[in-house]
Amino acid sequence: MEINEAGKIVIARPVASRPAFSGFRSFTELLCTTSSPNALSKTAVAAIKPRTVRFKPAGNQNLVEMDSFEAELSGSEDSSASDDILKSKITANVIYKPIAKLVSKTTISVLANLGRDNLACLQKIPEVEAQSNNQGNSPLDLTSESCQNFTSQSEAKGTATQENSRAGKNSVLLTTDGDRPSYDGYNWRKYGQKQVKGSQYPRSYYKCTKPNCPVKKNVERTLDGQIAEIVYKGVHNHPKSRPSKHTSTDGQGHGFASDATSNEMKNPVPSNQPNGRNECYEGRFDNRNDNESSGHSTYPGRVLLSKDLMIDGALNISVSTPDDSFGISEEFEVGSKDLEAEGDEPKSKRRKKEHQSIKEGTRDPQTANPNSADCEVLGDGYRWRKYGQKVVKGNPYPRLALIG
DNA sequence: ATAATTTGACCGTCC
């Protein structure tokens, strides 16, 4: 059961074993500059809520969607668990996001003002869950505007050290806050939360709000509100909603809350999906750094994502594709490897089913990316050109070097 | 009034 921590913890740092490419940096830079992370923070509040009681009827649940696949894995770690990895990896994508979050303008301003007061920030930021204001726009804004701010911050921190980030303690900036969104282009509805055994943090369950979309994601957040891990399950059967600035976009119209996590949306994703489907297969985002936060700061992590995702942060990323699989995923690793996993987690339950589905759904990586030849569109919305590939020691899969 | 979130209970799977 527990175990993961070790794995997760980590985070990796970037660097380490990667061949050096200048790419790294570039990546980072790119990310920062172009893509920006999503950072966000917001106000927050913590609330305590009453509890509800319910009776329950029973039964219905079988809906579960099977489309998804799963992933699991966890963590990060370096281990080498190759086998496991394989299995798990297959479907899973992990992303480690360091910072990120989206912030609303207000927040931004606040931050700006506060700038120094991290503490203050912290307090606010922490949990909000969302609702507030930002929903609609945040994403965009962030991207454009905010991002920069963040970016810089994050970046700075990241690379430089982010002191602040965590300095503040929990996190202010970097952190993710509560549930807010980082908009990943999709709208999510929280349908459950639970303390899972293997992790220290509560796991929140989100579902894509589009009517027929089976995609779900699990988000674990630290006390501070930072995202410790995100796992995506399933494939969207609809295009992303684009954040139009003011609008809510897509579907629902209201703001959505995307929970916090992931991606950035910012960009119009280029091509991502030809059809509009396949957006995410499964991914995971891990951030748990608490542990050591001290070390470095950024949360380096890894990301594996598949088609849509994102990356963010300031980290170094490396991308690798597993061959195996479905190609679904391309992984971004940020630091080290992690992978994980293992067996410990019981997660497996439904997984099996999912896997099957997954396979079906996912396959065709190539298809998915039209560009696959030399250029690939990773989840970040940008197009990358492969300029190298190499087998890296701790990692079972060849690592690709991409240039933006 | 409506939609989203919270949260205890229920269900299925694993051991």
Place this chain on the structure above:
DNA sequence: AGGACGGTCAAATTA
């Protein structure tokens, strides 16, 4: 068979 867990449902609550 029974307990432990993770995941999901859905009434209650909140926004």
